[in-house]
Amino acid sequence: MAVVAVTGCKAEVDRAGGAGPEPQGQGQGKAGSALAAVDQLAVKGRAPKTGYARERFGTAWADTDSNGCGTRDDILKRDLESVRYSDGKCKVVSGRLAPDPYGGRDITYTRGRSKVDIDHLVALSDAWQKGAFQWEPSKRIAFANDPLNLLAVDATPNRSKGDGDTATWLPPKKGFRCAYVAGQVAVKKKYGVWVTAAERDAMKKVLGTCPEQKLPTGGNPTAAPSRFHAR
Template sequence: MAAVAMLAVKGRAPKTGYSREQFGQTWFDTDRNGCDTRNDMLRRDLVDRDMKNWCKVLAGTRSPDPFTGADVRFVVGGGSEIDVDHVVALSDAWQKGAAKWSAGKRLAFANDPLNLLAVDAGTNRSKGDGDVATWLPPNKPYRCTYVARVVAVKVKYEVWVTAAEREAMVRVLSNCATTALPGPGPAPTTAALPKSVPKATTESAAPPALEPKAPSNVYYKNCDAVRAAGADPIRIGQPGYAPHLDGDSDGMGCEG
C-alpha cells in the first residue's frame, strides 16, 4: 500500500504511435546469457520440462497456472496453451509514460523477468492490455500477488496509474495484509540495444569476400526446405524467416 502511494496518478495518454516494435526486438536476450527471454521465462516457470538443449524448452507444465489455478501443458508447435504475459502490458505502459522513454528503457521493460509470467494463453488474451481497473485474474487467491507485482513493476519503471487503477489497487490490496511487495530484481531499467550492421561508407564499398551479403529475397515453403538449406533453426531477422515457419511464435522457427 505504501508503494501504491508512490505512484503518480494521471490520465491515460493517447495510444498514438504505439506498436510492439517500439519496445525493441521481440524476446531479445537482454541478459546476454545466450538464450532469448521467452525461453528464459519458460524454464523459470514450467515444471516437468523437456529440453532441446540447455536453452530451448520443447514442453512443460505450468503447475498451477496463476491466472486460472489449473495445470496447463505447453508443447512447442502445439495449441499455444501458454503465453509469456507482460504483467504490465506494453500498450498500457505506452499510454502511461513509456512513449517518452528511451529505446533502451523500453527494451529493458519488455524483457524484465519482474514483468513476465508464463500463463494460460486463453486467459491472457482475454486480458489484452487491461490494467488492474479493467482486468484481474479469474483465480481470486492469486489477485493479491498479481496486483502486488503490477505495483512493483510500475514503481521500478515509474509508470503512472489512472485514478481508477489506483482505486482498484487499493481495493484489492486492502485484503492482502500478508502480501509483500516483490523486489525489483537484478535486471536494470535500461538495456543495451542490439548492435546495428555497419553501413558501407561509399557506393563502391563492398562486403569482404569471406562475408557475402545474404540475399534479401530468400523464401522457404516449409521447415523441410529450411533444413535442406542448412538454415535451421531460423531466427527472426534472418533472411527467409517468416511466421509460417514459427509455430510457437517465439522468434525461432524450425527448431524441432
Template sequence: MPRGALSVRGAAAVAAALAVLLGGCSSDGGDGPDDGKRGTPGSALAAARELTVKGRAPKTGYERERFGTPWADTDGNGCRTRDDILKRDLADVAFTDGTSGRNRKSGKGARSGRSGEAGEAGEAASQECQVASGTLKNDPYTGKDVPFTRGSGSSVDIDHVVALSDAWQKGASQWEPSKRIALANDPLNLLAVDASTNREKGDGDTATWLPPNKGYRCEYVARQVAVKRKYELWVTDAERDAMVTVLSDCPSQPLPTGGTSTSAPTRFTAR
C-alpha cells in the first residue's frame, strides 16, 4: 500500500479520535454531548430515564373500587383525603362549620400525628375537615384562578396525577389492595385542578396528554415520574420518550418527594 494512503488513513483515525473526545465533553462538564439532557443527580429527568419500560397491559378488571373507597382517611387525621388536598391547594378556605383560614394552627399542617394528643386542637381539627369554599389560585393546568364552592357542580377536581386506570395497566393490577389504596390517597399523586380540563385528560399519560399551561409541564411530568418511581409502576416506550422530551427543557427540575406510605393501614379494604 502506498505510504500516502497510510498517511491519509492515520490522519482520519486521529480526526475520529478527536471527534470522540470533543463530543464526549460539554461546556458544563457533563459526560456526553447531551449531558444537559440527561439531568442532574436527583432530577426528575435522571429518574425518568431509569423507569422500567414495558408494554401497556390490558385494562381488563379495572374498577375504581379496586383502589378502595374514594378519599379514604388513610393518614388518620380525621379528614377525608379530598378535603386534605383542598385545604392544601386552595386559598381563602372556608369550612362548613363557619371557620376560615388556609393555615390555621389547628389544621393538618400543625398536627404532629402523635396519636396520644387530643383535646382542644384535635376537636378543632375535626371541625375543619369539610371545605365549603375557596379559590384555586393559578390553577396548575390552565394558569387561571378557579373559584370553588362545595357541591355537585364544583369547578375544582382533585386529580390523580397518575390516573388509577393508567396505574392498573402498568403494574397496579398485580398489587395487594393496601398498595392500591395508598396510591389513590397519596398527596404526592393528588392535585386540585380545574375540573373541565381534568376531564379532558381522562386517564392519559404523558404521551397522550399534557397540561395546556406550558409553564407547568415540567413540574407536572416530574410529579408523574416521582409517583411511578415511588410505586414501581412501569412506563411505555412512548411515555418515557415524552417524559424525557418535556424534562429535557428543564434538566435540573427536582424529583418531588414525600406523600404517605405505599401501604395503607389494614383497616382499609378494596375489592
C-alpha cells in the first residue's frame, strides 16, 4: 500500500468567507499534482440540499467489492494497527489509530464504544449539492463506498466538519491539510463533483504551500487505494 508523506503544509482558511485572492505564483502546479488538478474541476454555485438523504447513497457500508466484508470494516482493517477480529476475517473488534490524521492523537478503537469515525473526505451532502443529485443510484453507492473517499479518523474533529468543504473546514493538524485537500480534489475529479469559487480558491491556497503534493490514485473496489497518512 502506498504511503503519502506530507510535510510543511501551513495554510489557513477563513472559515466564514473562503480563502481570498490566489497567492502570487501559486496558481499552477506540475502535471500529476493535486494543485494542477484543481483547475480541472468545474466551478458552479452550490445547488439546494432539497431531496438529500443518506439513503440516496445506498445502504450504509455496503459490500461493494464482494469480499464478504462491509466497507466500514474494510477501512478499519486498512487504517488501524493491531487489528483484531471477532470472526477471523471481517468484523473488526479492536485496533489502534496511530496517529489520527485529523488531530494527531493515538486512539484505541473498541467496537461498540468507538471514538473512531470513518469519514467521507467529500461529504455525501456536499456531493449531493454539487452534482450527485443528478446521478444514477449506482454511482452514488460507488461514491459512498469508494476507499479513495474514506478515512478512519478521530470522531471529535470529524463531527465538527459536518458537510463542510475546503472553504469552511480543514483538519486541526496543519501537517495533514495538504493530503486532505489533495484527497478531496482526487475524489471530486474522479466523480465529476463540482466546486464553488470559494472552495476552488481555498484548495489552491492550501495546495499552493505544497505544490509537489501528488493527486492520490486508486480506490476502486478492486485496487488498493493510496494511504492519506502523515506521520
